[in-house]
Amino acid sequence: MIIRCPPFTIHHYPTIGSTQDELKRLVGAPEFTCVTADEQTAGRGRRARAWLSTPGDGLYLSVLLRPALPPELFPLVSLMAAVAVAEAVTGQGAAPVDIKWPNDVLVGERKLSGILVEGASGVAGAARVILGIGVNLNHRGFPAELAATATSLALVTGRAADPAACRDEVLSRLARWYEVLGRDAGAVRARWAELSSYARGAEVAVTLDGRRVVGVTDGITEAGALRLRTPGGEVRTVLAGEVSRLRKSGDA
Numbered sequence: 001m002i003i004r005c006p007p008f009t010i011h012h013y014p015t016i017g018s019t020q021d022e023l024k025r026l027v028g029a030p031e032f033t034c035v036t037a038d039e040q041t042a043g044r045g046r047r048a049r050a051w052l053s054t055p056g057d058g059l060y061l062s063v064l065l066r067p068a069l070p071p072e073l074f075p076l077v078s079l080m081a082a083v084a085v086a087e088a089v090t091g092q093g094a095a096p097v098d099i100k101w102p103n104d105v106l107v108g109e110r111k112l113s114g115i116l117v118e119g120a121s122g123v124a125g126a127a128r129v130i131l132g133i134g135v136n137l138n139h140r141g142f143p144a145e146l147a148a149t150a151t152s153l154a155l156v157t158g159r160a161a162d163p164a165a166c167r168d169e170v171l172s173r174l175a176r177w178y179e180v181l182g183r184d185a186g187a188v189r190a191r192w193a194e195l196s197s198y199a200r201g202a203e204v205a206v207t208l209d210g211r212r213v214v215g216v217t218d219g220i221t222e223a224g225a226l227r228l229r230t231p232g233g234e235v236r237t238v239l240a241g242e243v244s245r246l247r248k249s250g251d252a
């Protein structure tokens with residue numbers, strides 16, 4: 001089924017392996033082509049993890065973008081998407097919403113949404129990305145391995161989420177923030193920092209070059225990398241990796 005949701009054209013499937021893979025198969029598709037599904041049988045997340053994609057329980061969405069950015073700023077696409085999703089789920093009643101660097105959308109330190117940005121081969125050198133967004137909507141519980149770390153919109157609001165309304169709100173915020181990203185990347189960085197308690201002053205641990213490094217976050221770079229001030233006073237730049245909070249600054 002094709003759904004028009006300007007500027008997006010959505011190809012919707014009842015069931016699919018992964019919306020990311022289906023979009024990669026739509027060779028030559030224009031920017032803003034979007035694939036959604038009620039269920040994914042091979043949904044995947046970052047670091048080759050599976051993404052729980054049971055029927056009707058989540059928003060499973062991938063969109064093809066061709067960012068008008070120098071390639072070194074492409075990492076900002078994932079921060080921009082987190083801003084869009086954080087605002088959208090807030091609009092759907094989730095609170096208080098946080099963003100864990102770079103792009104996990106959390107409520108009460110539990111993950112409500114995950115974002116996966118993958119490269120797609122461009123036509124005539126045009127750089128394209130496939131932005132994948134998963135939002136937990138109607139799960140009433142999670143498998144044991146996720147039970148302590150995941151949540152859903154239904155669990156945080158106490159009422160069933162409307163998948164079409166959530167999709168439309170995510171896409172409308174995405175269209176807005178993607179347009180801002182193309183003309184004023186600083187505004188995206190600023191909004192990300194406003195929404196993320198991890199942006200500054202968070203005591204975190206991260207694995208860098210195979211070693212666990214602890215430090216206090218000190219903003220993001222122009223390209224969206226996380227700056228981490230170590231106990232020795234050195235500032236490390238984290239380009240990729242899993243950040244975990246040790247405790248909030250100022251906690252007893």
Ligand code: BTN
Nearest residue numbers: 018043044045046061114132134
């Ligand atoms: C993460 O690990 O946090 C990223 C999760 C991304 C999941 C979404 S669901 C839609 C799209 N299709 C996939 O197979 N993965 C992404």
